[in-house]
Amino acid sequence: MSRDSRVSNGYSIVEIIVALALTLAIVCGALAIMNSTQAASSALPEAADIQQRARVSGDALWRDLAMAGAGFDGGVLAGPLVRSFAAALPRRIGLQGADPVTVASSQAISVLFVPRTSAQTTTVAAITPAALQLQVNLAPNCPASSALCGFRSGAGVMLVDPAAPDRFALFTLTDVAGATGRLVHRASAPFSSFEAGVAVAEVETHTYYFDAANRQLRDYDGYMTDVPLIDHVVGLRFDYFGDPRPPASPQPPAGVENCLYDASGSPKPMTVLAPEGGSLAPVPLGMLNDGPWCGGGAEAFDADLLRVRRIRVTIRLEAASAAMRAVGPTFANPGTSSSALRSVSDYVVAFDVSPRNLSPWR
Numbered sequence: 001m002s003r004d005s006r007v008s009n010g011y012s013i014v015e016i017i018v019a020l021a022l023t024l025a026i027v028c029g030a031l032a033i034m035n036s037t038q039a040a041s042s043a044l045p046e047a048a049d050i051q052q053r054a055r056v057s058g059d060a061l062w063r064d065l066a067m068a069g070a071g072f073d074g075g076v077l078a079g080p081l082v083r084s085f086a087a088a089l090p091r092r093i094g095l096q097g098a099d100p101v102t103v104a105s106s107q108a109i110s111v112l113f114v115p116r117t118s119a120q121t122t123t124v125a126a127i128t129p130a131a132l133q134l135q136v137n138l139a140p141n142c143p144a145s146s147a148l149c150g151f152r153s154g155a156g157v158m159l160v161d162p163a164a165p166d167r168f169a170l171f172t173l174t175d176v177a178g179a180t181g182r183l184v185h186r187a188s189a190p191f192s193s194f195e196a197g198v199a200v201a202e203v204e205t206h207t208y209y210f211d212a213a214n215r216q217l218r219d220y221d222g223y224m225t226d227v228p229l230i231d232h233v234v235g236l237r238f239d240y241f242g243d244p245r246p247p248a249s250p251q252p253p254a255g256v257e258n259c260l261y262d263a264s265g266s267p268k269p270m271t272v273l274a275p276e277g278g279s280l281a282p283v284p285l286g287m288l289n290d291g292p293w294c295g296g297g298a299e300a301f302d303a304d305l306l307r308v309r310r311i312r313v314t315i316r317l318e319a320a321s322a323a324m325r326a327v328g329p330t331f332a333n334p335g336t337s338s339s340a341l342r343s344v345s346d347y348v349v350a351f352d353v354s355p356r357n358l359s360p361w362r
Contacts, residue, residue: 042342043324043341043342043343043344046319046320046321046324046344047344049319049320050232050317050318050319050320050344050347051347053230053231053232053317054315054317054347054349056229056230057217057229057230057233057315057317057349058313058315058349058351060219060229061208061313061315061353062313062351062353064111064204064206064208065088065109065111065311065313065353065355066353066355066356067111067113067115067204067355067357068087068088068111068112068113068355068357068358069081069082069087069088069111069112069113069355069357069358070113070114070115070357071083071084071113071114071201071357072114072120072199072201073114073120073141074120074141075120075122075199076162076199077160077162077165077199079360080357080358080359080360081112081113081114081357082306082357082358082359082360083165083249083250083360084160084165084166084168084249084250085160085165085166085167085168085250085294085295085299085301085306086294086301086302086305086306086308087111087112087113087355087357087358088109088110088111088240088305088308088311088355088358089109089110089111089301089305090103090104090105090106090108090109090238090240090285090288090289090305091103091104091105091108091110092105092108092110092207092209092220093110093170093186093187093205093207093222093298093299094110094170094186094187094205094207094220094221094222094223095172095184095185095186095187095188095222095223095224096220096224096226097220097226098187098188098298101289101293101298101300101301102289103289104285104286104288104289104302105209105285106237106238106239106285107209107210107212107236107237107238108207108208108209108210108238109207109208109209109238109311110205110206110207110208110222111205111206112158112170112203112204112205112206113203113204113357114158114201114202114203114204115202115203115204117150117201117202118141118142118143118149118150119142119149119150119151119152119155119201119202120139120141120149120199120200120201120202121136121137121138121139121141121142121149121199121200121201122136122137122139122197122198122199122200123135123136123137123159123194123196123197123198123200124136124137124196125196126193126194126195126196127159127183127193127194127198128193128194129185129190129191129193132171132182132183132184132185133180133181133182133183134148134151134157134171134173134180134181134182134183134200135148135179135180136148136149136151136179136200137149147178147179148176148178148179148180148181150202151173151176151181151202152173152176153173153174153175153176153181154172154173154174155172155173155202156170156171156172156173156186156202156203156204156205156221156222156223157170157171157172157173157183157200157201157202157203158170158171158200158201158202158203159171159194159198159199159200160198160199160200160201161194161195161198161199162198162199163253164252164256164258165250166250166258166259166294166295167192167295167296167299168295168299169185169187169191169194169297169299170185170186170187170203170205170222170299171183171184171185171186172184172186172222172223184223186205186222186223187297187298187299188298189297189298190297191296191297191298191299192296192297204221205221205222206219206220206221207219207220207221207222208229208236209236210233210235210236211228214228214231215231215232215233215234215318215333216228216229216230216231216233217229217230217233217236217315230317231320232317232318232319232320233315233316233317233318234316234317234318234332234333234346235314235315235316235332235346235348236313236314236315236316237312237313237314238311238312238313238314239282239311239312239314240282240283240285240288240308240310240311240312241280241281241282241283241308241309241310241311241312241352242273242280242281242283242304242307242308242309242310243280243281243307243309244272244273244274244275244279244280244281245272245307246260246267246270246271246272246303246307247260247270247303247304247306247307247360248260248267248360249306249360251265258294259292259293259294259295259303260292260294260303260306268292270292270303270304271287271304280309280310283304283307283308287302287304288302288304288305289302290302291303294306306360308358309354309358309359310352310353310354310358311352311353311354311355312350312351312352312353313350313351313352313353314348314349314350315348315349315350316332316346316347316348317346317347317348317349318331318332318333318346318347319335319343319344319346321335322335322336323335323336323337323342324337324342324343324344325337325343325344326338326339326340326343330345330346331343331345331346332346
């Protein structure tokens, strides 16, 4: 019997080289995919953090800006504060680090409003720089259990003169004892005295401003509390939009002059703006510190602030880690990253707030 014999000569050198080349290409491809995936995954926590910080800052700003101008529930001054004075100011106000009244900054805003509270009434005695004792009339809305109409120690207090409603002053209440409390004026400059019977209410103030040196968005209450709200902020801007027509209130009684009307009751000349894309017009910062001036002292304000109806907020945040920042126009502060996959660009969020209480016709 014959048997077929098959001889195996193995692989040729060419086949081995081709096989090794294919194996090397596959391994290199897999490593490249793993490396890029690892780089991208290392940037994900930083991207999530920057978006969370943007969300927190946006929520805080929107909440307080939306409340701007909320005023008295009753009495002769019932309604939005903007019927009397500006409730959104483009500067820092308060006892510490306040800007001069002539400042109009795009990187700071101060808002004030009367919160939901029964602490709203009138004063019993005059309040002067030498006599800072608060005593109030117990109106029907005052809690029966409080001899000071619900005013509590540490609360903000606002005085408004009904005879000249553009004149107001901000205080902090301390040392409450029964029906009396001591007031601390929230400004270094003195205020003009208030006669007995002026309107008084609890007030909240928030000053949001950009601390460029520490890269922070900060919130100041106008008295002693100034806290960072968000870190690694590299840009903050407030823009204002308002009624193209000059403001019509507050209008003083006949024979009395204020920042909007002369003694004859005729409106003083003010600029008429051109609306853009709707009923509102952009209000340049230069119009918010050139007069005419309303009120007085540390609480004086430009009359054009009475026409503001909408505020635009723009915040820019950066990655906290320098290892996640590169060099280029999308990074306000360069970092050490040399890979696009291992870097997180600055995050910009912008939104508009239209506080309903900035409308005097509400």
